[in-house]
Every structure is written in structure tokens, then in C-alpha cells.
Amino acid sequence: MHLSEVDTPALLIDLDAFERNLARLPTIVAEKAGNRPPPRLRPHAKTHKSPIIAHLQAAHGAIGQCCQKVGEAEVLVAGGIRDVLVTNQVVAPSKIARLAALARFARIGVCVDDLTNVAALDAACARAGTRLDVYVEVAVGLARCGVAPGPDAVPLARAIDASAHLRFMGLQAYHGTAQHLRTPDERRDAIAKAAEGARATRALIEAAGVACATITGGGTGCHDHETVADLWTELQCGSYIFMDGSYGAIRDGVGGAGLPFEHALFVWTQVMSRVAPERAILDAGHKAVAIESGMPTPVDLPGATCLRCADEHGWLALEGESRRLKLGDKLRLIPAHCDPTVNLHDWYVAVRGDLVEAVWPVAARGAVF
Amino acid sequence: MHLSEVDTPALLIDLDAFERNLARLPTIVAEKAGNRPPPRLRPHAKTHKSPIIAHLQAAHGAIGQCCQKVGEAEVLVAGGIRDVLVTNQVVAPSKIARLAALARFARIGVCVDDLTNVAALDAACARAGTRLDVYVEVAVGLARCGVAPGPDAVPLARAIDASAHLRFMGLQAYHGTAQHLRTPDERRDAIAKAAEGARATRALIEAAGVACATITGGGTGCHDHETVADLWTELQCGSYIFMDGSYGAIRDGVGGAGLPFEHALFVWTQVMSRVAPERAILDAGHKAVAIESGMPTPVDLPGATCLRCADEHGWLALEGESRRLKLGDKLRLIPAHCDPTVNLHDWYVAVRGDLVEAVWPVAARGAVF
Numbered sequence: 001m002h003l004s005e006v007d008t009p010a011l012l013i014d015l016d017a018f019e020r021n022l023a024r025l026p027t028i029v030a031e032k033a034g035n036r037p038p039p040r041l042r043p044h045a046k047t048h049k050s051p052i053i054a055h056l057q058a059a060h061g062a063i064g065q066c067c068q069k070v071g072e073a074e075v076l077v078a079g080g081i082r083d084v085l086v087t088n089q090v091v092a093p094s095k096i097a098r099l100a101a102l103a104r105f106a107r108i109g110v111c112v113d114d115l116t117n118v119a120a121l122d123a124a125c126a127r128a129g130t131r132l133d134v135y136v137e138v139a140v141g142l143a144r145c146g147v148a149p150g151p152d153a154v155p156l157a158r159a160i161d162a163s164a165h166l167r168f169m170g171l172q173a174y175h176g177t178a179q180h181l182r183t184p185d186e187r188r189d190a191i192a193k194a195a196e197g198a199r200a201t202r203a204l205i206e207a208a209g210v211a212c213a214t215i216t217g218g219g220t221g222c223h224d225h226e227t228v229a230d231l232w233t234e235l236q237c238g239s240y241i242f243m244d245g246s247y248g249a250i251r252d253g254v255g256g257a258g259l260p261f262e263h264a265l266f267v268w269t270q271v272m273s274r275v276a277p278e279r280a281i282l283d284a285g286h287k288a289v290a291i292e293s294g295m296p297t298p299v300d301l302p303g304a305t306c307l308r309c310a311d312e313h314g315w316l317a318l319e320g321e322s323r324r325l326k327l328g329d330k331l332r333l334i335p336a337h338c339d340p341t342v343n344l345h346d347w348y349v350a351v352r353g354d355l356v357e358a359v360w361p362v363a364a365r366g367a368v369f
Numbered sequence: 370m371h372l373s374e375v376d377t378p379a380l381l382i383d384l385d386a387f388e389r390n391l392a393r394l395p396t397i398v399a400e401k402a403g404n405r406p407p408p409r410l411r412p413h414a415k416t417h418k419s420p421i422i423a424h425l426q427a428a429h430g431a432i433g434q435c436c437q438k439v440g441e442a443e444v445l446v447a448g449g450i451r452d453v454l455v456t457n458q459v460v461a462p463s464k465i466a467r468l469a470a471l472a473r474f475a476r477i478g479v480c481v482d483d484l485t486n487v488a489a490l491d492a493a494c495a496r497a498g499t500r501l502d503v504y505v506e507v508a509v510g511l512a513r514c515g516v517a518p519g520p521d522a523v524p525l526a527r528a529i530d531a532s533a534h535l536r537f538m539g540l541q542a543y544h545g546t547a548q549h550l551r552t553p554d555e556r557r558d559a560i561a562k563a564a565e566g567a568r569a570t571r572a573l574i575e576a577a578g579v580a581c582a583t584i585t586g587g588g589t590g591c592h593d594h595e596t597v598a599d600l601w602t603e604l605q606c607g608s609y610i611f612m613d614g615s616y617g618a619i620r621d622g623v624g625g626a627g628l629p630f631e632h633a634l635f636v637w638t639q640v641m642s643r644v645a646p647e648r649a650i651l652d653a654g655h656k657a658v659a660i661e662s663g664m665p666t667p668v669d670l671p672g673a674t675c676l677r678c679a680d681e682h683g684w685l686a687l688e689g690e691s692r693r694l695k696l697g698d699k700l701r702l703i704p705a706h707c708d709p710t711v712n713l714h715d716w717y718v719a720v721r722g723d724l725v726e727a728v729w730p731v732a733a734r735g736a737v738f
Contacts, residue, residue: 009737068681089641145642272458273514288737312437368657
């Protein structure tokens with residue numbers, strides 16, 4: 001099937017660009033690590049929600065996956081992924097029971113920032129006859145979940161270590177807001193500070209007699225700085241496979257160009273109304289492309305700008321040659337944020353050049369539980 | 370099952386409030402119409418995406434449904450709805466063929482703003498052996514799809530009327546931006562201007578010898594003014610069944626209170642991290658509650674404000690008594706915008722008081738085609 005025959009709106013993967021991204025991250029990380037062993041890759045499945053893509057990442061060296069929700073972990077394990085870390089707190093008793101049961105079929109990790117949660121996880125594993133890998137989350141920059149770097153992590157690590165059915169693995173240390181800082185210097189400084197906090201926390205835990213082998217975290221925007229920091233043993237980059245408008249707007253160190261990944265995810269849309277010369281209305285609104293991080297960007301259409309989206313309509317302002325756009329013309333949009341855009345769709349249409357090569361389910365779409 | 374047992378995040382309907390909303394709209398419209406026959410109700414299914422809810426609206430007098438997408442119309446017809454208007458242009462040949470085929474099973478309407486589209490619809494109906502109801506869309510205030518009020522609508526109406534397989538029904542005239550104007554005076558004036566444009570357009574079409582019986586449009590924010598305008602023969606209100614934060618922020622005429630509908634749609638969430646006294650992290654982020662129109666509002670939690678949402682996390686800032694919130698506590702959020710929030714979920718959990726009474730599929734979730 002030719003791309004031109006694919007109905008709109010649809011979620012496209014440009015396979016050539018996607019495959020270059022898949023290969024490029026491990027190459028960069030190995031280069032930046034120099035003589036040291038590079039951090040292992042544990043890509044974040046919240047981006048793609050797809051066991052097929054997780055297996056392709058494994059073929060490029062990924063040791064497992066991360067995800068945010070128990071429901072995502074269940075979909076990954078059902079799709080054959082054998083090592084999944086939920087980079088999040090799981091507190092509902094029903095979810096803890098599901099997580100403990102899932103550990104029969106795969107190696108399952110989870111994060112904690114509360115002592116009562118440690119006890120609940122241990123009790124659920126005792127009932128299920130399983131073990132969970134448990135990480136203490138340290139809030140290294142992003143005030144969200146996790147204890148502050150420093151002594152608060154020590155009693156948590158000791159409690160996990162003392163739990164019969166839990167394995168204390170180390171620290172979850174992700175600096176989310178650093179990922180999108182515009183300049184490489186800002187990102188480097190933010191990551192250096194995050195690393196300092198995580199390093200000091202690890203030292204306190206080890207001084208208390210508990211081994212702290214794994215520091216997991218990291219993202220697409222700071223993968224280079226996180227590698228150079230010589231602290232993280234695992235990187236959790238997710239968006240590098242697809243890129244998006246937000247990551248496209250940040251600058252890399254080399255000559256000020258963008259990140260070294262290519263746009264590989266697009267929303268395929270068409271012109272559904274063309275009554276005014278300066279305006280085209282597209283059939284993709286914010287139920288087809290997430291706009292919480294900004295408007296999408298039209299590809300290969302100089303003079304066209306996406307002004308706004310309603311539920312099912314996108315407004316393109318047209319200048320210059322983009323005014324040639326006709327009713328029914330199809331075009332690609334780069335989403336401002338890939339993760340929530342993927343979550344709006346049931347299928348990826350994977351194209352090689354202009355030909356459809358595969359249709360992959362977004363298997364964990366809507367897995368908010 | 371008690372609400373407290375429902376896992377989070379979940380999409381809740383408060384059935385008592387929902388049923389009062391279902392009854393209230395036809396009552397208000399009948400009152401405002403006075404001695405005239407009131408506009409018929411054709412509620413918008415883009416809000417609920419559910420045949421079950423469409424049937425409940427029919428039981429309160431709705432003559433049919435609207436929707437935005439052919440895929441939504443297919444789900445409604447499959448669920449037993451016999452009269453569906455796609456309040457939108459349908460231009461892709463494959464979608465036009467689906468629409469013409471669907472007209473075998475139900476009365477199906479569609480909007481146009483382009484002459485070539487009229488010909489394509491007629492040809493598809495000829496092939497399918499069906500007829501479509503066709504409306505000319507007039508852009509009465511919202512510069513989106515539709516021709517300007519005035520003479521541009523006349524050749525379209527004539528072309529539809531002259532098409533062997535199409536029925537010219539009248540005008541689609543929806544003033545979207547008027548719905549959320551804050552004060553009743555602003556809304557009244559905007560609707561009066563929209564009505565003037567649609568009325569003049571209808572006069573031109575009728576002067577050209579084409580009957581223009583139906584004027585369809587209208588929304589939750591302006592249903593009263595649209596009724597009083599004595600022009601619209603059908604109202605397309607959607608959000609009135611659920612309400613949301615955006616509609617909750619606008620003021621009604623009577624004493625400056627909000628619209629006469631109650632919040633009946635909530636996202637059920639729980640506290641997943643509680644490390645700082647001034648902050649609680651919820652397990653509902655913008656993959657569970659749409660934020661393109663603003664942050665959600667916590668219910669019955671004085672002092673709590675939702676500051677931001679990430680994909681799977683919501684940040685609550687806590688003051689005063691809301692600081693009693695504990696890890697694992699559950700609470701309800703009012704979404705800022707109901708339609709895209711519904712589209713993130715697969716199921717409604719319908720509760721009567723604190724007991725679950727039904728679980729309804731969001732049957733047309735993701736139907737962007």
C-alpha cells in the first residue's frame with residue numbers, strides 16, 4: 001500500500017529514520033563513555049507502548065524496558081519482554097497484587113518513596129511467592145515523587161534490604177525538567193547537580209552497609225551529559241526513537257544543531273476545508289495530536305503554520321507557496337510531544353519511504369491503571 | 370461495588386447529576402421557546418462517544434445525534450441510533466464511500482463547503498444506492514470550516530438540491546467561540562449576530578427557489594440564546610450532560626451563577642506520593658485528564674489546587690486542611706474539558722452515590738477516522 005492511500009488521521013513511523021535513531025543512541029553512549037563500560041539502556045516504553053518496538057530496542061542492546069504504569073508492564077510482559085521497571089510508585093493494593101503476580105513471568109522493578117509502601121510490597125510478594133526489584137526514588141531536580149537527596153533515602157534502602165521478598169537494587173534518579181533545557185551548558189550543569197545529589201545519597205546508603213549497585217534514570221535530552229557524569233548505570237531514554245517538536249527545539253553542543261536524532265513519528269492528515277486563501281483546515285485536531293506542549297509542525301510546507309487545534313480540526317495559516325494546498329491534500333505533522341500523541345492512536349502505520357511496511361498495535365494505549 | 374474499591378485513574382459519571390442534566394436541557398429549551406415549538410435536540414456525541422448515552426438522550430426527546438467523524442457515526446449506528454449528522458466535511462474518497470454505505474442502515478447527514486465535494490457525495494450515493502442529507506455549513510463566527518454567510522452558500526444549496534442522490538436539508542450554523550464567552554450579554558450578542566448571518570443566508574437560498582427547512586447548530590454555552598433567537602430548528606448541545614471546568618467558569622444570566630447544569634463527569638484518582646507537606650502527587654496525568662483547556666479541579670478538598678500534569682502524574686499544591694491528604698487517598702477531579710478527557714478512557718464507571726451501578730464502554734474512543 002502506498003502512503004497516499006492511507007486514510008487520515010494516522011500515526012506514521014518513518015522506519016528509516018526510526019532505525020537510525022535506534023542505532024544512534026547506543027553508539028553515542030558508547031562513544032561518550034570512552035574507556036568505561038557505558039551505561040546499559042533501559043528505554044522508556046511510555047513513549048511507544050509497544051512490545052514490538054521494545055524487542056527492536058533489545059536487538060540494539062537494551063537490557064529491558066521502563067514504564068510508568070502496572071498496566072503497561074503487563075502488556076510488555078505479555079509481549080515477551082522479560083525485564084521491566086515501573087519507574088513510579090505503586091500504592092493501590094490491587095495494583096501491588098498485580099505487580100507481585102507479574103513477577104512470576106518476568107523480572108519486575110518498582111520505585112518507592114514511603115516506608116509503608118515497602119511493607120505493602122513485601123507482604124504482596126510473600127503472598128504471591130515472588131520477589132520484586134525495588135529502587136528508592138530520589139528527587140534530583142524534579143519536585144515530583146521521590147525523597148530529597150540525602151539521609152531520607154537511607155531508612156528506605158535499609159527497609160527494602162531487610163525485606164524477605166524484595167531486592168534493594170539502588171536509586172531511581174531522573175531529572176525530568178533538565179531534559180528540555182535549551183542549551184547544552186544548562187543541561188550539563190543541571191545533570192551535574194543531579195549526579196552530585198544521587199552520588200551523595202548512594203554514599204550514605206553504602207555507609208549504612210547496604211550495597212547500592214544501580215543508578216537508573218536519564219532521558220533523551222541529557223543522555224550525553226548523563227553518560228559523561230559517570231554515575232548512572234542505566235539510561236531510560238524514551239523519545240529518542242521518535243523525537244518530537246519539543247525535543248527538536250532544544251540545541252545540541254555541536255554547532256548548535258538539534259539533538260542527534262531524527263523526526264520519525266508523524267501524524268498523517270489531510271485538508272478538509274479550504275474556503276479562504278490564507279487558511280486550510282486539517283482533519284487532525286487534539287484528539288489526533290497532543291497539544292499540551294505546543295502546536296504540531298507541518299512538514300515540507302514552507303509558509304504553513306499550525307495556529308490552533310480543536311478536538312477534530314487543525315488550523316493551518318498559509319503564506320507563500322503553501323497557499324497551493326488543495327482540498328484533500330495530505331501532509332505530515334510533527335507532534336510537539338510524542339508520548340501523549342501515541343496514546344491517542346490504536347495503530348502505528350510504519351512506512352519505508354512511501355510504502356507501508358507494517359501496521360503495529362499501540363498495545364498499551366490507554367493503560368493508565 | 371463501592372466507589373472506594375474502584376481502581377484509579379477511572380472516568381466516573383455521577384448518575385444522579387447526569388440524569389438531572391439530561392432532563393434539564395429539554396425543559397429549559399421548552400421554557401425559553403415560549404409559545405413557539407422549541408428547537409429539536411440533536412445532541413453532540415463527540416462529547417460522550419457512547420450509544421448508551423445517545424439512547425438516554427433519545428428518551429429525553431432527542432431526535433438523533435451529531436458527531437464529528439465517520440467512525441463515530443458508524444459506532445452510533447451499530448449501537449442502534451437511526452439518525453446521525455456528521456457536523457463536518459467528509460472529503461476522503463474512502464470515507465465518503467463509508468458514509469454512503471452507512472446510509473443503508475440509518476438516516477445520515479453531512480456538511481459541505483465545497484462544490485467538488487457535493488459531486489463526490491452524489492456519485493458515492495449513486496454507487497451505493499443510498500441518499501444522504503446534506504447541509505451547507507455557514508461560518509457564523511468561528512473561522513473554521515464553512516462558507517461566509519451570504520451569497521456563497523447559494524450555489525452549494527442549488528447543487529445539492531439538483532443532485533439526484535442528495536437531499537438539501539438546510540444550514541449547519543455553529544458559533545463555537547461564542548459558547549465560552551464569559552457573560553450572558555456577550556453570548557447573547559454573539560448569537561444574535563450569528564443568527565443574523567444564517568437568517569440572511571437562508572433568505573438568499575429560498576429566494577433562489579430552494580427550500581431551506583433546517584438550521585442546525587448551537588451548544589451548551591448558548592442554548593438559551595440560540596432558542597430565543599427563533600432561528601435554529603435543531604440544537605447540538607453536547608457538554609450539558611457532563612459539564613466541565615471550562616463551562617463551569619462561564620456565568621449564567623440569573624444572578625451571575627454558572628450554567629444550569631451540574632458537574633457529572635469526574636476523573637477518580639489517588640495520591641501516589643506524599644513526601645512534602647505542601648505537595649501531593651496524583652496518579653492521573655494528562656494521559657488520564659485532558660489539560661489543553663486548563664488544569665483539572667479537585668472536588669471537596671479546600672486548599673488544594675492542581676498546578677500541573679505530566680503524562681502520568683498530577684501535582685496538587687496543598688494549603689490548610691487539604692494537607693491532611695494521605696498516601697493512597699482517593700479523590701475526584703473535574704476535567705477542564707470533558708470531550709478529550711472521555712476520549713482518553715475505554716470505560717465509564719457510572720456511580721449512584723457511592724455505589725457502582727454500571728460500566729459503559731466509551732465505544733467510539735479513538736474514532737478519529
